[in-house]
Amino acid sequence: MSTAAFKSYRPPVIEPSNEGELLEVAMGPHHPSTHGVFRMDVALDGEIVIKLKPVFGYLHRNHEKIAEKASYLASMPYTDRLDYFCSMTNNWAYAIAVEKLAGIEVPERAQYIRVITAELTRIQNHASAIGFLLQEMGASGTPLMYAFREREKILDIFEELSGSRMMCNYMRFGGCRVELPKDWLEKVAAIVDGLPRFIDEIEALLTGNEILMARTQGVGVLKPDLAVNAGITGPMLRATGVNYDIRKVDRYGIYDRFEFRVPLGDHGDIYDRYMVRVLEMRESVGILRQALKDVPAGPIVDPKQKVRGFRPKPGEAYGRIEGPKGELGFYLISDGSGNPYRYRVRPPSLINLTVLEDMCIGQNVADVVLTFGSVDIVLGEVDR
Amino acid sequence: MLGEGIVKGLAETAKNFAGSFVSKERLTTVQYPEERVEPIENTRDFPFLVYDGSDPMAGLRCVACQICEKECPPKCIYITKSTDKKPDYVGKPQIYPARFDIDISVCMSCQICVEVCPFEAIKMDTEFELSTTDRFEGLILDREQLAKSNEYYNKIHPTEAAEVDARLAEEKAKVEAKAKAAAAAAAAKAAAPASGETTAKPAPQKDPAKEPGA
Numbered sequence: 001m002s003t004a005a006f007k008s009y010r011p012p013v014i015e016p017s018n019e020g021e022l023l024e025v026a027m028g029p030h031h032p033s034t035h036g037v038f039r040m041d042v043a044l045d046g047e048i049v050i051k052l053k054p055v056f057g058y059l060h061r062n063h064e065k066i067a068e069k070a071s072y073l074a075s076m077p078y079t080d081r082l083d084y085f086c087s088m089t090n091n092w093a094y095a096i097a098v099e100k101l102a103g104i105e106v107p108e109r110a111q112y113i114r115v116i117t118a119e120l121t122r123i124q125n126h127a128s129a130i131g132f133l134l135q136e137m138g139a140s141g142t143p144l145m146y147a148f149r150e151r152e153k154i155l156d157i158f159e160e161l162s163g164s165r166m167m168c169n170y171m172r173f174g175g176c177r178v179e180l181p182k183d184w185l186e187k188v189a190a191i192v193d194g195l196p197r198f199i200d201e202i203e204a205l206l207t208g209n210e211i212l213m214a215r216t217q218g219v220g221v222l223k224p225d226l227a228v229n230a231g232i233t234g235p236m237l238r239a240t241g242v243n244y245d246i247r248k249v250d251r252y253g254i255y256d257r258f259e260f261r262v263p264l265g266d267h268g269d270i271y272d273r274y275m276v277r278v279l280e281m282r283e284s285v286g287i288l289r290q291a292l293k294d295v296p297a298g299p300i301v302d303p304k305q306k307v308r309g310f311r312p313k314p315g316e317a318y319g320r321i322e323g324p325k326g327e328l329g330f331y332l333i334s335d336g337s338g339n340p341y342r343y344r345v346r347p348p349s350l351i352n353l354t355v356l357e358d359m360c361i362g363q364n365v366a367d368v369v370l371t372f373g374s375v376d377i378v379l380g381e382v383d384r
Numbered sequence: 385m386l387g388e389g390i391v392k393g394l395a396e397t398a399k400n401f402a403g404s405f406v407s408k409e410r411l412t413t414v415q416y417p418e419e420r421v422e423p424i425e426n427t428r429d430f431p432f433l434v435y436d437g438s439d440p441m442a443g444l445r446c447v448a449c450q451i452c453e454k455e456c457p458p459k460c461i462y463i464t465k466s467t468d469k470k471p472d473y474v475g476k477p478q479i480y481p482a483r484f485d486i487d488i489s490v491c492m493s494c495q496i497c498v499e500v501c502p503f504e505a506i507k508m509d510t511e512f513e514l515s516t517t518d519r520f521e522g523l524i525l526d527r528e529q530l531a532k533s534n535e536y537y538n539k540i541h542p543t544e545a546a547e548v549d550a551r552l553a554e555e556k557a558k559v560e561a562k563a564k565a566a567a568a569a570a571a572a573k574a575a576a577p578a579s580g581e582t583t584a585k586p587a588p589q590k591d592p593a594k595e596p597g598a
Contacts, residue, residue, distance in 0.1 A: 070457055071455065073455070073496065074455060074457040075457070076494075076496075077457055077492060077494030077496065080494075081492075142397055146400070149410075149412050152412060156424070159424050159426065160424050160425075160426055161426065162426065163426040163427055163428035163495065163508065164427075164428060167492070167493070167494070169494050169495065169496075177499070178426070181425070181426060181543075182543075201396055201400075204392055204393060204395075204396045205392075205396045206393065208388065208389030208392060208393075209389040209392075210386060210387060210389050210390055211390065212389075213389075307500055308451065308500050
């Protein structure tokens, strides 16, 4: 699509009235709504946003450059710290990239466990994303605490599996790190059985709530064409009605074996994003039930895989997965040595942020906070 | 009807409020530090060094091969090799770490040192109450502070430690069998007419890095 068409989808810029001057405000970096350190330089005409410039980089940790100096394995724990809400999916995306690069096969059992952990991650991420969104809306605590109660259970399961609640560092090239603890699958099944009740509870609390509807419907609208042009992925894209889910497109891992639907929105507003997340949680519960039914026995990691001295042959690979926030990809170039020649992360949070201005122009300051919250970002991933 | 959704939501919160008095599932908070939850077996915090026997410094399994130092992603391990040797758990003379420091203010508990260690010498602890008033020296743990007994390891990670012990015992038995066979061969040779003084040659030292990763 040409740039002219791209421009035409921008919301009309409201001309400032002549009565007052524009007020430039730096929202952040320590604004409570920014989930970290992030600044929005906004130009305001009264309450209306005229211009918005996202400024990030406060949390830059040189992740990509460090990875180029470290061995392939040593980057795995660093990927946990990109999007610290979803370390399991980060691990998986990186593992897929390295597996493509070195041509490693993943055993059946490990594939199932990867799907189970990734879907659990998706549920806890969406639950807390909804909680944080409501927190920003002024529902101080209740939905967030309900979401966190459920998230705690999933994190406990992760701790039992990997030793750590958030920095799981669980996946390895060609499988997973350790065998499942005793009764782990039964515990997961028990939690999955309790999840529909929790989603019903969240829905009873929020979906029909008139205040939530009034605050979110028609606010922060993103047009599908702009979303596609800007490379938006994840629930943000699907809320605009574009049917694009990498689990369906790539069918990476063993996602072709599971039946699930891709929830789509109509309007691309905040309410649709909320609704898409709720429905995705329900679909994830379905995938988990199917996956838990037939976890095969067998090795958990490719037995030929060495822990030390991993040197893939020269080449390049791009591995991507449908993370809870969108397309998470790792691009690697190997020159045959023990560390990657080039290591690049395609973070969904950063790219989903690029349309923030288009969604916010012409709206009230209070709605900027909501729109920003509905993007569901983690600053650890934006700045890397 | 306008407000129906709000009423429905309020009913849900009321249900949760009332439920928190009766249902254990809805009462999720634990009053730390008076109340503590049982630590989960696989929990990992910071690494420690395992020693066998009663003397921490003599029984250290670490042979200062420096693999963990090299593989550690944030590079928080500092090892100096000793110049002399001491016998390891099978009785083979090995180099030991003259200095083994872990800066736990840098360590990110990723467990990679544990994975790469071929000697089962470094393991993850579950101790998390490590606060100190000295934020520089106090957080660099030396080998005396890091050394913890195999019994302690068995206590915090029973399943994992049992596997490790079985593996080490097997290795030891293999080495002992080999030594016995070698001794028998030497005895047979000594019984034959002495041809030279070279039979007492020590076995060639194996490169620790090339030893199988257990």
